[in-house]
Amino acid sequence: MRLNIAGLSLIKAFEGLELTAYKDPIGILTIGYGHTGPRVQPGMKISASDAEALLRDDVNRFEDAVASLVKVPINENEFAALVSLAFNIGAQRFSESTTLRRLNKGDRLGAAEALEWFNKGRINGRLTTLPGLTRRRAAERALFLMTPPDIQPAPPSQLPLTENAGIPPSTEQSPRREHLADSRTLQGAGIAGAGGGGAAISSAIEKSGESAKNTNESLSPQMERIYELIQAVPDWVYWSAAALVIVGLTIILLSRIDDWRHHRR
Secondary structure (H helix, E strand, O other): OOOOOHHHHHHHHOOEEEEEEEEEEOEEEEEEEOOOOOOOOOOOOOOOOHHHHHHHHHHHHHHHHHHHHHOOOOOOOHHHHEEEEEEOOOOHHHHHHHHHHHHOOHHHHHHHHHHHOOOOEEEEEEEEEEEHHHHHHHHHHHHHHOOOOOOOOOOOHOOOOOOOOOOOOOOOOOOOOOOOOOOOHHHOOHHHHHHHHHHHHHHHHHHOOOOOOOOOOHHHHHHHHHHHHHHHHHHHHHHHHHHHHHHHHHHHHHHHHHHHHHOOO
């Protein structure tokens, strides 16, 4: 299975096209349609055709990653939404996600819900909700839940299979540009004509800025959400907490030993 027009248009709309390297909200150098990697340097410039070639390379890798990790049958829109997610957060994080775990258990609605949790990025060391990522996740969720009556795979002409301007593909993507794509952006990118899918995706983006709905979730989804939050905590926090616990226990132990010696006297 390959990425369809709706999925390709969604990625292009949210990544945006930049022919000069820039830093994304968390400081990663990026160029083209959200391409990252060791060869992306400050001030680097590429052509539009180079950007398309880089996008094809990146998309191919994440298509293969999603295809290998998903163990249940899925339709082309579900596949496209997952490719867009993996493209943005990286194959490793996708492989560890609650979205994938729930989907492989047959819980499609639960997978769609968990998909929206990836709306944060680290800015100055703090995990911060990014409006652009919130919009993107809402659009991906809408695409994931959309029945695909007539959305076709993206024709090869839209993503030429050419050399990637000498820039090797990165192994992981990240929450890059915090794009503020809206319904007009997506319509311009061609989603509006994709089997009527654009209306649903655009509506989801427009509503994504509203407050989250209060839902009566069961204990299991709550625990899975806590698990996702724990995964996001950097390792140094755990080590610092462990060090504090060890110091505290050592102080208590020494105090008890001192009390025991005093008592014996």
